[in-house]
Amino acid sequence: MNATARWTPDRVEDLRIETRRFIRDRVMPHEPAPGTHVDDELRVRLQSDARAAGVFAPQVPTEFGGLGLPIEHWSPVFQEAGYSPLGALALNCMAPDEGNMHMLGEVATAAQREEYLRPLAAGQTRSCFGMSEPHPGAGSDPSALRTVAARDGDGWVISGVKRFSSGAVGAALAIVMARTLGDDGDGGDGATMFLVPMNTPGVRVGAPLRTMDRAIVGGHPHVHFDDVRVPETAVLGEVGLGFRYAQVRLGPARLTHCMRWLGLARRAHSTALDRAAARELFGSRVNELGIAQGMLADSVIDIETSDAIISRTAALLANDPRAGAALSSVAKVHCSEAIVRVVDRSMQLLGGEGVSEHLPLASFFNEVRPFRIYDGSNETQRWAIARRAVKSRSRERAAGEPALDALREWGVGDA
Structure with missing residues (x-):
């Protein structure tokens, strides 16, 4: 029996409920004060509790x-986890x-x-991903990659600097x-992924990037690779296919x-609903005021549309990973912007307390706002989405689909 068949709707719902209970009972009480970095000791303790649960x-x-x-x-369970x-x-x-972990499961050798996936999966170790580089290196444009790996006998020597290496400390x-x-010296198609233990000679964690988000243990520092020698077995997948694996x-x-982050948006919205039901302004509860009702309704719309596109993309990734990866760009842009709107509206509805440390909404905003930049900025995603749309329509036209030129449809321009 395959994994999908074992996970009946009832069993998925049971896991969602258990996750919901665990987050509220065991995780939320340990949330640090706004602006505080999460430490590894807390991670280990919470993961032990999650294993027991x-x-x-x-x-x-x-x-x-x-x-x-x-x-x-994944989505219903991950959303419940994201509530904190x-x-x-x-x-x-x-x-x-x-x-x-996902990429190692798909690409790595047994x-x-x-060596690497099993301890990561058990929570015994953590990892980072070295893609982004200081300008003018790779960022939104991965083809600007400047870190190089040259063959050296029976191994490789890696030289370069990465930044935004989330979790590296x-x-x-x-x-x-x-x-x-x-x-x-020919770079070929130019990119290969390497598995590099952080204690390898020549690996050096450099200056941190002090960002507005705090939830990722290990921060977002620079990492220097100063003539780091690794064996041939450090190659992840095949040489030259790094960009393909990045999409995996x-x-x-x-x-x-x-x-x-949609789970966190749901919590922000629930906070706003509770306050709107309890607070009175101008002789009415806030939730009876038209302006507030419009804001609450817009948040419901943003939450539901995000939930829908996540579910559709997840199903597509399961059955057609290439098409799913393309739709994930659409989901990323929509959700990252909708989630920020929900949290921002919730802060606005709570007034001065919404931007204070008395409530966690301001810290929630600090967590979700960077997502419009992380994992490919939304502007880069829009560029890729538009390119795919143009290419898709060109294929339809090449297959015989008639042109839908508005001027022709209305009988204009045929003089």
Whole structure:
């Protein structure tokens, strides 16, 4: 019996309810004060609690100690985890480890999975992902990759600097994207992924980037690779296919961000609903005022449309990963902007307390706002979405689909 068949709707719902209970009873009481970084000691303690509660690592295959939940069923569980900024961390489905675990499961050899995926899945280690670089290196444009890996005998030597290496402080493993140079210096199609233990000579964690979000253990520092020598077995997948593997990682990773942060948006909206029901202004409860009702309704619309596109994208990723990865760009843009709107409206409805540290909404905003930049800025995603739309329509036209030129349809322009 395959994993999907084992996960009946009732069983998925049971896991969602158990996750909901765990987050409210065991995780939310440990949320740090706004603006405080989460430390690794808290991660270990919460993950131990999640394991005892039977909700740990829902997305990880059972052979590596997880629950084996198929991707089409992740969303309701991940949203419940996302109700707290610490929830995904407790369940071991937080970025960047969740995306790295997914890619290792899809691309790594059996030996690499045993060495790197198994301890990650168990929460014994953490990881980071080395793609972004200081300007003018890779960022929104991955083709600007400047980190290089050159063959050296029976291994490779990696040289370069990464930044925004989320989780790097205290991580055991870095998955590093580098431009691969052959013996003749030809970069070929240019990119290979390498598995680099962080204690390898030449690896150095540099200056941190102090960002507005705090939920990722290990921050977003620079990481320097100063002539780092790794064996041939450090290559993840095949040489030259790094950009292809990046899409294996980024499609689901974008979507799981949407799931987690949508859970946090639901909490912000619930907070606003509770306050709107309790507070009176101008002789009426806030939830009876037309302006407030419009804001609450818009938040419901943003939440429901985000939920719908997440579900559709997850189902597509399960059955057609390439098409799912393309739709994940649409989901990422829509959800990242809708979620920010929900949290922002909730802050506005709570007035001065909404932007204070008396309530957590301001810290929620600090967590969700960077998502419009992380995992490919929304502007870059829109550029890619438009390109795919143009190419898709060109294929339809080439297959015989008639042109729908507005001027022709109305009998104009045929003089």
